[in-house]
Amino acid sequence: MEEHGNKEENPLKVNRRHFFSQLSVGIGSLALGSLLIPDLFKGDVKQLASQPLGIPHFAPKAKRIIYLFQAGGPSQLESFDYKPTLQKRMGEDLPDSVRGGQRLTGMTSGQDSFPLMPSAAKFHQYGESGKWISDYFPHIAKIADEITVIRSMQTEAINHDPAITFFQTGSQISGRPSMGSWLSYGLGNENKNLPSFVVLTSRGKGNSQGLYSKLWSSGFLDSKHQGVLLRSGKDPVLYLNDPEGISRSDKRHLLDHVSSLNKLHHVETGDDEIESRIAQYEMAYRMQMSVPNVMDISKEPESIIKMYGEDCQVPGTYAANALQARRLAENGVRFIQLYHQGWDQHGNLPNEMAGQAKDVDRASAALVLDLKQRGMLEDTLVVWGGEFGRTNFCQGHFNPESYGRDHHPRAFSIWMAGGGIKPGLTYGKTDEFGYNVIENPVHINDFHATMMHVMGLDHEQLVYKHQGRRFRLTDVAGNVVKDLLI
């Protein structure tokens, strides 16, 4: 609500245009004019003013999102997009007509041939929905009817950093707010003792790429919407705990004093970030108690530990984070984002991918089932997927035991469960080579629009004015994929 507030309260909160528009009309007529029509000089603000922040635009299906981000670009061809043709035409060169001029990364552009490579993993059909799922994911296969697989995801980026930035912020270039920040901005906190956007990271043994805190940055939005990284180990949030010798009541006194000074400063400058800072100090103070409470899994029953796998007791593993994600969801965190690194299989794919899948398979399925048995799957959207897919031809030497695959933006697979998404669907289709989408493409912008829709937000209405224009998570694109909605 911060930027729709009363601009008159501080004389410094007048921007250049506002100033000139006032000047040009003359002070007298302005005074009269603004008395009669308060918004006279503010342009078309009707639409914005009618959308107060903090409450959904329409009845939401989901109250929170758990995003299981598989960083590095897991191969769709060894997971959810079964392509028997690749087996039949194994080793043949990818026809140019299929590739259609797709640019390649520097890692394969020098190759003189592009031999088609089938999946090293076997595929079977599961559930009533008859989903094709590879043998790398035996547990996810068991929840085939709970999840909806989208095989027609598309992106424009071809390298990790722009691709993951695109997924996170709706733009390949850094600097925009992350999707979790947008939701925090649009919907606010459910629990005032925890941030509304929390990030947990883990790392597999596969080839991995960097993760930077810019991915969960709030960009130009208020910094209170920034994602908070919860680390494994003794200090989940760095510098949150009091140093030795400082008691909680000392801390309280300190905070009270600092905040009265900050308030003075705010009156002078009118800078909204000061108010955020005061709020954040207070939140941190409460988090000193609430975070350890959420992170403590010692009271989880044996059956739950068994569900997620023994690994979930080892801090910093994907399984531990998945369990943590459920606990955070129960405690009212709006957007919980896990990242599991290590999905960048340029070589030795069969081995590495089997390992990566083993890291996440059991816990991902357990999370969905655990949410379900708590009656939370209905209002929690779970998303599993990476930033792009992988090529259907092999990178480097043709070797069915240790082949690699390069980055592929044109088609890849993700799955979603719960939160207003129809269960059990298989949506979208790629050609027989698994290279191009031939049915129901879903662009990242469309995905974002859909995600916001289930949270009760209209992606075209949730805007923030910055540097003279209004920004959205989907910027100027995106359509809600209605076929996916319940």
Next chain:
Amino acid sequence: MAHSSKNKWVDYVVLGLSVFLIFCLLFESYIVLPSLVSWMGRWHPLVLHFPIVLLLMALFLGLTGKKVPYQLLTVAVLSALLTAISGFFLGKEVAVKGDLLFRHQWLGAGVALLAALWYALTQVQLSNNIYTKGLQVVLVGLVVATGHYGGMVTHGEGFLALPTKKRPIKIPENPIIYTDVVTRILENKCVSCHNPNKRKGELVMTSLAALLKGGESGNTLVPGLPEESELIRRLHLPMQDEEHMPPEGKTPLTQDEIGILERWISLGASDTLRLAEIKRTDPLVGYVEKMMQPDLTEKWIKLPMVQDSTLQNLASNYITIHRISSNSKGLSVSVYLPPEYDPKAITDLQRISKNIIELDLSGIPLGNKELDFVALCDNLEWLEVDGTPITDAEFKKLKGLTQLKMLKAYSTSISDESISVLKELKELKTLYVWDTQLSVSGLAQLKESLPNLEINVGSNAELKAEVAKNGNNL
């Protein structure tokens, strides 16, 4: 008199217009209007307010024995004649006149001609005659009646009806899609303009036959092909589009309502199709079932008022309170565990106990005091007490929560003793009770007395299978 010669041509104008009006009415079926004249008809809604006000003013003066100023009467009579004539032009745009319009037309003509007669009588100094008085009384009645019928033509027949407390008729179980659902949508959003009386765009939407016949643009409804149906095309146009229906200022259809019409047309626009005959996976089923649920805000209308300030006072960093939908009196309350827990935080909510519809107390170390409070919330529909130390002793306090639809009591110590309490919760639809002392046979017993209850015993496959087996054998 100098002034009478000036009046002469006013007399002629009144006479001329009256004759013209009578001519129009008599030869209505032979008249074809040029488009410019037809356009003049569009001024009818603008001018019609003048004669109503002016005539009533003049009539008031006349009936109370005051002198009616000449200018007032002249303007009133002229405006009445012009209104009647323009109204006649406007009426010509409708091919077949309904009852309302028919009556409005003749009453309106009556007003204009009687007013002209009154003017004539005044001119021959007969204004205080008993007949003139009678004429004035009749004229008052005619003005009111004409205005009333005109209003009904424009705003729909029920427009002036007293605000009845009519609850929308409940959609019956297994409704006929056309009769019980589609008709209701059309009646709420379309029929006020597309009825046999008004026929905007030559379209009548009061029966399936009329819909199939269609309107001016044709192809209003093409069974099986929503994308070819004009009806659906117009619903999907952007709001600003001239052709968007309903037009600006009227309540648009909701996405669900559009979905219903669209799917109903895809499925052949049948007037016998019932809900149960449609495939469960068809989106139509979802839309209709949603519509069949009672309106939430409506349901909570009887709850006591609760001020926003009260909510602000009761809420804290550890207690979130919000209205379930923007203005509803029904509240949703979530409690998070504070560092130093005191039951008072919860029992203080007693002031709003009747308003609480959803209450989340998961993971709070609940005891007797808190459960006594919960027992007071007798409008509760959703309760979460999972992960709390409650036992059968505390649980039995929930007996009176007869509105409860959803209960999460997993990871608690309740046992078969609580089955009798659960049996009392007749409205209960979903129950989560894994990780408790409840036995499979106890749950089977519960299922027997509440067959519609969905019991969730967790994701433990074997236990689930056992419960399912016992449940089915009942």
